[in-house]
Amino acid sequence: MQILVTGGAGYIGSHMVVSLLEGGHQVAVLDNYANSSADILKQVEEITGKKCPAYEADVTDAGQLDALMAEIRPDSVFHFAGRKSVAESVERPDFYHQQNVVGTQNLLSAMAKCGCNQIIFSSSATVYGAPEKLPLTETHRVSPFNPYGVSKLAAENAITRWTDAAPERRAVLLRYFNPVGAHISGKIGENPKGRPNNLFPFIVQVAAGLRAELEIYGDDYETPDGTGVRDYIHITDLVEGHIAALAYAQNHKGSEIFNLGTGKGYSVCDVVHAFEAATGIKVPYQIKDRRAGDIATCYADAAKAESQLGWVAKLGLEQMCRDGWRWQENQSGDAQK
Numbered sequence: 001m002q003i004l005v006t007g008g009a010g011y012i013g014s015h016m017v018v019s020l021l022e023g024g025h026q027v028a029v030l031d032n033y034a035n036s037s038a039d040i041l042k043q044v045e046e047i048t049g050k051k052c053p054a055y056e057a058d059v060t061d062a063g064q065l066d067a068l069m070a071e072i073r074p075d076s077v078f079h080f081a082g083r084k085s086v087a088e089s090v091e092r093p094d095f096y097h098q099q100n101v102v103g104t105q106n107l108l109s110a111m112a113k114c115g116c117n118q119i120i121f122s123s124s125a126t127v128y129g130a131p132e133k134l135p136l137t138e139t140h141r142v143s144p145f146n147p148y149g150v151s152k153l154a155a156e157n158a159i160t161r162w163t164d165a166a167p168e169r170r171a172v173l174l175r176y177f178n179p180v181g182a183h184i185s186g187k188i189g190e191n192p193k194g195r196p197n198n199l200f201p202f203i204v205q206v207a208a209g210l211r212a213e214l215e216i217y218g219d220d221y222e223t224p225d226g227t228g229v230r231d232y233i234h235i236t237d238l239v240e241g242h243i244a245a246l247a248y249a250q251n252h253k254g255s256e257i258f259n260l261g262t263g264k265g266y267s268v269c270d271v272v273h274a275f276e277a278a279t280g281i282k283v284p285y286q287i288k289d290r291r292a293g294d295i296a297t298c299y300a301d302a303a304k305a306e307s308q309l310g311w312v313a314k315l316g317l318e319q320m321c322r323d324g325w326r327w328q329e330n331q332s333g334d335a336q337k
């Protein structure tokens with residue numbers, strides 16, 4: 001199948017490209033490299049032994065997108081291109097709307113023009129907002145409380161309207177919980193520009209000596225040890241969920257939503273201890289105030305993906321830590337060369 005991966009040089013996109021190339025698909029990458037680098041695609045080539053064309057382009061440029069889509073003529077699109085920092089979205093809500101919502105609308109319109117009827121979308125559990133009931137099922141009410149979440153929900157809605165408008169269109173909307181870890185090869189992983197917003201890359205950078213200590217945002221939540229509980233999912237499992245979604249989309253018209261999570265919650269302290277046990281490296285930390293906008297606990301009900309996609313997350317926290325650390329060690333090694 002001819003597949004376009006938007007955001008294909010990013011953290012999740014690059015792992016997806018590896019998996020699609022290994023599955024024998026023809027892949028084209030579109031990326032503006034705002035939060036990634038073209039070098040990642042060399043690593044993808046090293047892992048797979050296969051090259052794929054990459055186009056430097058921005059989904060907010062409708063004219064450029066139309067021209068590229070007419071050239072690539074994909075059978076299916078994986079749409080990862082977008083911005084994902086909650087804090088940045090609070091400062092720049094219009095920018096997030098432009099990138100995440102208008103970008104998605106442009107893509108859908110370009111797909112319609114070139115006769116592409118299938119999209120797999122990178123959404124987020126952030127659309128649920130504060131959980132009313134755990135675990136979170138796909139039917140839980142949606143009520144995002146930051147502009148990032150609002151933009152993800154608006155993009156989901158744009159996709160649903162797009163499939164509603166023509167009977168042959170197919171979409172799978174995947175709501176991720178907390179993707180972490182790296183490819184088993186250690187050649188690709190998460191490389192946030194600047195100070196990481198998320199827990200896992202921060203821990204990895206503390207372990208590598210790039211940051212002095214982890215700041216734990218609050219130990220007074222109503223959780224077993226007082227720190228926030230999340231559903232961490234290995235990037236490899238997440239990508240396999242997309243492969244299952246691709247097979248599902250082939251046979252199902254309209255839009256369908258699936259959570260991609262493990263169904264298990266771990267606290268910040270659990271993750272720190274698992275990382276220390278998996279790597280033998282101490283992660284110093286300090287307890288700080290709660291971070292604005294954080295919730296105590298969030299984890300998935302992953303039963304729908306299991307029953308309808310035949311997918312279930314297999315890899316545990318220890319593997320997430322080992323693989324994430326292997327990647328960071330390779331980065332540090334490269335930096336010293």
Ligand code: UFG
Nearest residue numbers: 124125126197198199200202215216217228229230268294
């Ligand atoms: N945390 C720390 N210190 C840090 C970073 C995070 O203690 O330096 C804590 C947070 O308070 C939270 C947990 O670690 O309890 C996880 O935080 P992350 O920032 O890694 O992840 P979030 O669950 O806050 O956010 C993730 C995605 C968002 C998405 C959200 C909801 O990164 O894009 O899930 O789905 F919006």
